[in-house]
Amino acid sequence: MVLETPNNPAHPVFAFAIRDGVLHPGGCDIRSLAQRAGPGGFYLYDAGLVRERLAALRQAMPADVRLSYALKANPFTPLLRLMRHLVDGFDVASCGEMAAALATGMASSAVSFAGPGKDAREIAAALAAGVRVVVEDIGEIDDIARLSRELPLARPPRLALRIHPPFALKQAGMRMGGEATAFGIAVDEIGAVVARARDAGIDIDGLHVFAASQSLDGSALGELHERTAELMITVAETHGLHPRWLNLGGGYGIPYAEGDRPLDLSAVMAGLARACDRLRGHWPDAEILIELGRYLVGEAGLYVMRVLRRKRINGETFLVTDGGLHQHLAATGNFGQVLHRSWPICLPEHLPEGIARSRGEPERGEERVWIAGRLCTPLDVFARRIILPRIMPGDLIAVCQSGAYGASASPNRFLSHPPPVEMLVG
Numbered sequence: 001m002v003l004e005t006p007n008n009p010a011h012p013v014f015a016f017a018i019r020d021g022v023l024h025p026g027g028c029d030i031r032s033l034a035q036r037a038g039p040g041g042f043y044l045y046d047a048g049l050v051r052e053r054l055a056a057l058r059q060a061m062p063a064d065v066r067l068s069y070a071l072k073a074n075p076f077t078p079l080l081r082l083m084r085h086l087v088d089g090f091d092v093a094s095c096g097e098m099a100a101a102l103a104t105g106m107a108s109s110a111v112s113f114a115g116p117g118k119d120a121r122e123i124a125a126a127l128a129a130g131v132r133v134v135v136e137d138i139g140e141i142d143d144i145a146r147l148s149r150e151l152p153l154a155r156p157p158r159l160a161l162r163i164h165p166p167f168a169l170k171q172a173g174m175r176m177g178g179e180a181t182a183f184g185i186a187v188d189e190i191g192a193v194v195a196r197a198r199d200a201g202i203d204i205d206g207l208h209v210f211a212a213s214q215s216l217d218g219s220a221l222g223e224l225h226e227r228t229a230e231l232m233i234t235v236a237e238t239h240g241l242h243p244r245w246l247n248l249g250g251g252y253g254i255p256y257a258e259g260d261r262p263l264d265l266s267a268v269m270a271g272l273a274r275a276c277d278r279l280r281g282h283w284p285d286a287e288i289l290i291e292l293g294r295y296l297v298g299e300a301g302l303y304v305m306r307v308l309r310r311k312r313i314n315g316e317t318f319l320v321t322d323g324g325l326h327q328h329l330a331a332t333g334n335f336g337q338v339l340h341r342s343w344p345i346c347l348p349e350h351l352p353e354g355i356a357r358s359r360g361e362p363e364r365g366e367e368r369v370w371i372a373g374r375l376c377t378p379l380d381v382f383a384r385r386i387i388l389p390r391i392m393p394g395d396l397i398a399v400c401q402s403g404a405y406g407a408s409a410s411p412n413r414f415l416s417h418p419p420p421v422e423m424l425v426g
């Protein structure tokens, strides 16, 4: 994605329908959607774009690999109901996510519950529901052993071990392996965990590795799948495990900033196919899956706000909006990013000329502006000195790539403004 020139067909906004210069997510005029949403920032998720993304991914994936959707990326109920028919399973990380996943009608056997801090109440709920528990600590084995005795369970627990991989993915936005993080079980602790499970008569028939998030390096992700497969084989052979469920994780990223290039999916899939061949050589009938969040839904979402005020401070022009970091923390660069790089921003009522760029000089009718949220903190800034056509209070501003880690990953209660409205369209 290169955003230097307006009219750039690679800009993510062009994935959406545009009619007479006005954005029509899911075929609906964004001005009517804004009216329906009422005051305050709001999210739009385009169901057609989600379907397209899933169809293209399925086409590229090895036919025998299953796809799990990580609810943490976006747990909006109508979106989950759609995802239920497009993926093979759900990954959840809390009882709230588990309830939301099961409420869609997804079979409990296709839901897995991971997370480094599961308490006994959560483990009990997962076991009772028949959801697979991804064990991340030896203490969870003790809880599971006790709960299996105490609870009237309809079937033996479905369990997997999450291995803390000794390797990392260098180019990833976030790493869960290869360094000190709280996720999974260290390779040299696995023997003790397996022994504890055997002593308690508990069968562990799954392995899980989730090493990274937000990588745009297709070959590195492909290699990661291969290394993960080798790690699983080594762990299983060392500890006499016979896994039937092999979750290779994911980490597939989407382009957010100027200069980011979309993921080369073919490189990832080549590595995934090789990883599967290796695993199939050992366990021909095992279920092999990948677990993705943002790659499935991130590009189908827009965050939309209205300009409330225009003001000049220290020679700079500020557009203060009715949105803010309480509704979209990530787009203000405060969700774990080291460097703040503006997300793709546009004026959805004035396309294609209303595409923000940071380089060059303003042309006629354009100006250099800051886009600020409405919160009383200098952190609440979506963009600094971007070039846009001059707009006025009441006009709409949209942040693309906002379908993942948006509303649910923001401190909605900060300053007690209302939470954002969310809509699935199309």
Ligand SMILES: Cc1ncc(COP(=O)(O)O)c(C=O)c1O
Pocket (backbone or CB within 6 Å): 070, 072, 073, 091, 114, 176, 210, 212, 213, 214, 250, 251, 252, 291, 292, 293, 294, 295, 404
């Ligand atoms: C265990 C696990 N699965 C899946 C995901 C989803 O990652 P992404 O949205 O980058 O695909 C994460 C992200 O943190 C995770 O920790």
